[in-house]
Amino acid sequence: MKLNIKDIAKLSGCSVSTVSRVLNQHPYVSEEKKERILKVIAEHDYAPNSQARDLQSGESKTIGVIVPAISLIYFDQIINGILENAFEKGYMVTLLPSNYDKAKEKYYFTQLKNKRFDGIIVTSRVHEMAEIEKFTKYGTIVCCEDTGDYLVSGVYVDRLAAYNQVFAELKAQGKNKIALTLGRSQLISNSARLTFEAYQKNFGPLNPDYLVDNCYDGPGGIIAGDYFSQLKDVPEVVFTNNDETAVAIFQVFQRKGLTVQVIGQSNMYVSEAMGISTIDLQLSEIGRLAFDLVCTKEYQKICLKSEYIKR
């Protein structure tokens, strides 16, 4: 037998508005009634229906987070940052797995229009930024990347600076056989584009043999490692797109007795354990700030500094 606020009112002999007042801790309720109502509520184990509250307030205290796939540890850190912040502010976080499927992604933006979410954080995307800009009229959207000239909030790290620092140092050390791994190719991924830019600035055009695409994790790293080690001209350094990949490649080389420097990205625990250099991408801080923006509905672009951690 599910009770509603009306029942509580009846049971405690007062009006719904009085009950609502004590529920929401509004002033102007006599101690006597207050206690009586509280007692009835406790006795009958009543809890206000949040769907009705949401409808009434027009908010849901819920935000959606678009992720390509949760299993990539990269996103875990961002999610953690979001989660911590959201909990403190009394928000709930709904995970929106896209698998980089455009239809799914669009569906989630539609749900924003439906008011299922107060806002959406995009950790990675397949839609064009111009399209996402259009969705902002349905609600707050914050992307975890540089949103350029588009009117979309963004929180990101200055990757280019770190990439340039890494490549410049390698060059100064006299290295010049530098291989790269990327996630999605430079055609669609912003970070891939920046990697290229920094590489070319320091070393000129890249030897296509020294590039492996679609490297997202450990298994991808194995493939890349096997490939690089079979080249006639084995690279001196492999600059990877994340720590999981870096570790896997490192192990392949180690097993084959090759001495190749591997550099990761994200500063995950695993790279620390293996003593692999990495770039701290401040993922959890990005999540934290992105939530701040989505929560306050502010339009803003925030750029954090990344740090090259040499090991």
Place this chain on the structure above:
Amino acid sequence: MKLNIKDIAKLSGCSVSTVSRVLNQHPYVSEEKKERILKVIAEHDYAPNSQARDLQSGESKTIGVIVPAISLIYFDQIINGILENAFEKGYMVTLLPSNYDKAKEKYYFTQLKNKRFDGIIVTSRVHEMAEIEKFTKYGTIVCCEDTGDYLVSGVYVDRLAAYNQVFAELKAQGKNKIALTLGRSQLISNSARLTFEAYQKNFGPLNPDYLVDNCYDGPGGIIAGDYFSQLKDVPEVVFTNNDETAVAIFQVFQRKGLTVQVIGQSNMYVSEAMGISTIDLQLSEIGRLAFDLVCTKEYQKICLKSEYIKR
């Protein structure tokens, strides 16, 4: 200017119920009106408000998943199983981080009563099962563990069988210096208890020097590895509670030139890459099935078989 169903009715010159009918694809609407309404909807970029729908239907098509902390890869696999299944069935998944804080956990069960979720999946918990049983009157609850005699649905893997197999084989191989790592101590964690049970059955009482508690991940493994390798009597085998820990311990030993067999749990990619034996805990399948139960609101206990993967 936010339109509602009433506006659409007015704009297309028919009643709200007719609009509602086409929205929900009910029959008995003339083709002519249907088209007209659809056109108006498209032109004005209208989308029905899901909060109102939820209130009306009494459902939210959302389930909550209690996790101690997302960063533990262990839970990623369960979450992935849940997410895939949920998406297929048109449900949303809200992450409920508990950090094993009892107050937080309780708060989430309260939200179930509030009807914010249609159900909750508990991946790990701090509440007693008896208490959780009481919460089931607020909605469906499914735990990812053996719920024993309590009237709470559970999906889990037969760990004891696998643990027994492992210890029996080690014994047959003549090993007897077996160390253990655990997550939460055997006082509160079910899997810790089972590990103990299987160990004792095969080897009798455990030498307390051969036990390390509170090992959740890589960092924990490092500590354990350092500890074990400093013992006068270094163990021959370390049976760990998860693959991340196993890998970390393995590396510590390797670095110190010690030959110690390490066994993990979860069958994560990392153990495969390192060639470490492990127990496949079927985590993603557990997530998948748990969602099935929560979705159909069935009360059921499902036990899966775990597999010892020797490498």
Place this chain on the structure above:
DNA sequence: GTGAAAGCGCTAACAT
């Protein structure tokens, strides 16, 4: 085939 109207459970403006 279509429409009027009664809720779903709550909040808040308005009256007293």
Place this chain on the structure above:
DNA sequence: ATGTTAGCGCTTTCAC
């Protein structure tokens, strides 16, 4: 300080 009532936007009988 307390009660009455009009919505929030939608679905769903129940008439016609």
